[in-house]
Amino acid sequence: xxxxxxxxxxxxxxxxxxxxxxxxxxxxxxxxxxxxxxxxxxxxxxxxxxxxxxxxxxxxxxxxxxxxxxxxxxxxxxxxxxxxxxxxxxxxxxxxxxxxxxxxxxxxxxxxxxxxxxxxxxxxxxxxxxxxxxxxxxxxxxxxxxxxxxxxxxxxxxxxxxxxxxxxxxxxxxxxxxxxxxxxxxxxxxxxxxxxxxxxxxxxxxxxxxxxxxxxxxxxxxxxxxxxxxxxxxxxxxxxxxxxxxxxxx
Amino acid sequence: xxxxxxxxxxxxxxxxxxxxxxxxxxxxxxxxxxxxxxxxxxxxxxxxxxxxxxxxxxxxxxxxxxxxxxxxxxxxxxxxxxxxxxxxxxxxxxxxxxxxxxxxxxxxxxxxxxxxxxxxxxxxxxxxxxxxxxxxxxxxxxxxxxxxxxxxxxxxxxxxxxxxxxxxxxxxxxxxxxxxxxxxxxxxxxxxxxxxxxxxxxxxxxxxxxxxxxxxxxxxxxxxxxxxxxxxxxxxxxxxxxxxxxxxxxxxxxxxxxxxxxxxxxxxxxxxxxxxxxxxxxxxxxxxxxxxxxxxxxxxxxxxxxxxxxx
Numbered sequence: 001x002x003x004x005x006x007x008x009x010x011x012x013x014x015x016x017x018x019x020x021x022x023x024x025x026x027x028x029x030x031x032x033x034x035x036x037x038x039x040x041x042x043x044x045x046x047x048x049x050x051x052x053x054x055x056x057x058x059x060x061x062x063x064x065x066x067x068x069x070x071x072x073x074x075x076x077x078x079x080x081x082x083x084x085x086x087x088x089x090x091x092x093x094x095x096x097x098x099x100x101x102x103x104x105x106x107x108x109x110x111x112x113x114x115x116x117x118x119x120x121x122x123x124x125x126x127x128x129x130x131x132x133x134x135x136x137x138x139x140x141x142x143x144x145x146x147x148x149x150x151x152x153x154x155x156x157x158x159x160x161x162x163x164x165x166x167x168x169x170x171x172x173x174x175x176x177x178x179x180x181x182x183x184x185x186x187x188x189x190x191x192x193x194x195x196x197x198x199x200x201x202x203x204x205x206x207x208x209x210x211x212x213x214x215x216x217x218x219x220x221x222x223x224x225x226x227x228x229x230x231x232x233x234x235x236x237x238x239x240x241x242x243x244x245x246x247x248x249x250x
Numbered sequence: 251x252x253x254x255x256x257x258x259x260x261x262x263x264x265x266x267x268x269x270x271x272x273x274x275x276x277x278x279x280x281x282x283x284x285x286x287x288x289x290x291x292x293x294x295x296x297x298x299x300x301x302x303x304x305x306x307x308x309x310x311x312x313x314x315x316x317x318x319x320x321x322x323x324x325x326x327x328x329x330x331x332x333x334x335x336x337x338x339x340x341x342x343x344x345x346x347x348x349x350x351x352x353x354x355x356x357x358x359x360x361x362x363x364x365x366x367x368x369x370x371x372x373x374x375x376x377x378x379x380x381x382x383x384x385x386x387x388x389x390x391x392x393x394x395x396x397x398x399x400x401x402x403x404x405x406x407x408x409x410x411x412x413x414x415x416x417x418x419x420x421x422x423x424x425x426x427x428x429x430x431x432x433x434x435x436x437x438x439x440x441x442x443x444x445x446x447x448x449x450x451x452x453x454x455x456x457x458x459x460x461x462x463x464x465x466x467x468x469x470x471x472x473x474x475x476x477x478x479x480x481x482x483x484x485x486x487x488x489x490x491x492x493x494x495x496x497x498x499x500x501x502x503x504x505x506x507x508x509x510x511x512x513x514x515x516x517x518x519x520x521x522x523x524x525x526x527x528x529x530x531x532x533x534x535x536x537x538x539x540x541x542x543x544x545x546x547x548x549x550x551x552x553x554x555x556x557x558x559x560x561x
Contacts (some may be wrong), residue, residue, distance in 0.1 A: 036405045048447060050443065050447075063300075069446070071451050071452075073447075074447060074448060074449040079447070079448070082441075082443065082444060086440060086443075088437065090436075090504075091433070091436070095433060098430065098437075099445065099448050101286025102433070102434055102448075103445070103450040104448075104449050112428075121430075160448075162450070
């Protein structure tokens with residue numbers, strides 16, 4: 001589905017990614033792991049168009065999306081979340097959901113001002129209700145973020161990300177800051193989303209979370225792929241162990 | 251999208267009608283007309299700063315462009331005033347588009363400095379290009395606004411004209427506030443990266459908003475020209491841009507009502523404290539500090555919070 005071919009990214013003299021290549025399976029969850037500064041988020045940014053690769057290509061469903069701007073990458077069916085929550089504090093969750101809708105199904109500003117696009121908003125509301133219900137956040141729909149638990153907000157981000165019916169979802173550290181219960185809940189939601197046919201690529205540090213979810217794992221270190229395979233295969237890879245534990249421990 | 255809330259529109263209508271029927275002193279009628287012009291300029295700035303996060307310290311330049319274009323076309327080229335209501339905003343929109351294209355790639359202080367620089371350049375242009383602008387002495391001999399044989403040259407008649415435009419604008423701002431555009435702009439202010447990753451063309455949207463607000467500000471400039479019959483660069487200086495920012499912050503950023511309330515509130519200061527004219531900016535600055543420290547939502551935000559708390 002997602003084919004990364006010899007991607008390289010440089011920031012001035014710093015080589016953040018170097019000849020990174022892998023292909024995600026057609027179905028399931030791929031986890032991207034690696035120590036801090038390995039280049040995971042840079043790779044996410046290169047895939048989603050926030051950073052232009054200096055070499056290599058990114059293809060999605062057979063189409064070359066290298067160098068496309070984020071707005072266009074989204075139109076190919078790739079949706080993403082960020083490490084930080086992007087929720088407007090003064091709007092309730094339902095209102096915050098609109099961000100996931102108006103970019104794809106662009107409403108007409110003139111029709112909107114004239115109040116002529118009621119059917120558009122009816123469809124939007126219906127889809128928003130479906131997605132919020134899907135990740136069990138409906139009961140918080142009319143509440144503002146300051147009165148909602150962090151774990152629920154993380155689930156809400158998933159609801160918003162699937163609002164546009166993406167083919168692939170990129171999750172940047174989805175389990176960061178969650179307690180055990182919240183992580184279990186999030187893992188269940190992620191599995192539910194995969195069950196709908198959405199392919200997931202996620203950056204994550206929590207190995208327990210990854211082991212319970214990932215079908216395929218790619219490990220980066222200093223901008224290069226040092227291991228890939230199933231969770232078990234990567235866990236036993238000496239280079240991966242060296243990157244995490246150091247030479248003495250391996 | 252959301253239901254319109256007519257409360258603020260009704261309050262504005264009652265205030266405008268009340269002043270129209272209850273105030274006979276022409277000076278105060280004039281003050282009210284100028285307050286409405288300032289209120290609409292502040293509301294436009296509020297859409298930029300409070301909704302979209304575009305800090306512009308060059309709004310006086312667009313106000314001036316509207317005023318000078320209207321004056322030049324009507325006096326030097328004999329264009330009917332009603333046509334200048336179209337020409338001036340179009341010119342301002344075009345200028346804002348050209349300026350905004352590179353400048354809106356900047357953020358925060360850098361954007362503030364760039365718009366300040368633009369304002370300064372336009373101010374210098376107004377002072378130096380005597381043949382077009384009349385230089386520091388100003389542009390004289392501007393007639394009154396007239397349409398279909400109706401002349402709006404007196405204080406009262408101009409007040410009626412301005413009231414109509416003001417109430418129409420308040421209604422349109424309310425419609426905007428309840429439309430999806432409101433959300434779109436606030437999402438952009440909150441996180442441009444998130445918006446782009448959800449398919450929103452942030453650069454184009456910001457450019458459109460910046461140019462549209464420049465056009466609206468220029469339209470107010472046209473009304474200002476026909477009201478004062480004389481314009482000079484001093485009315486469109488850096489100080490006016492700062493005053494608009496003070497009005498928007500004191501009134502409440504991110505609330506359409508805030509811009510209008512702020513303009514009316516600060517508009518009273520020179521009238522009430524006329525003897526402290528030299529200290530006007532100090533009073534503005536003091537108020538700004540108090541609002542930022544103790545009422546970050548401004549007057550509108552604080553009132554909204556109180557209403558919500560007691561609901």
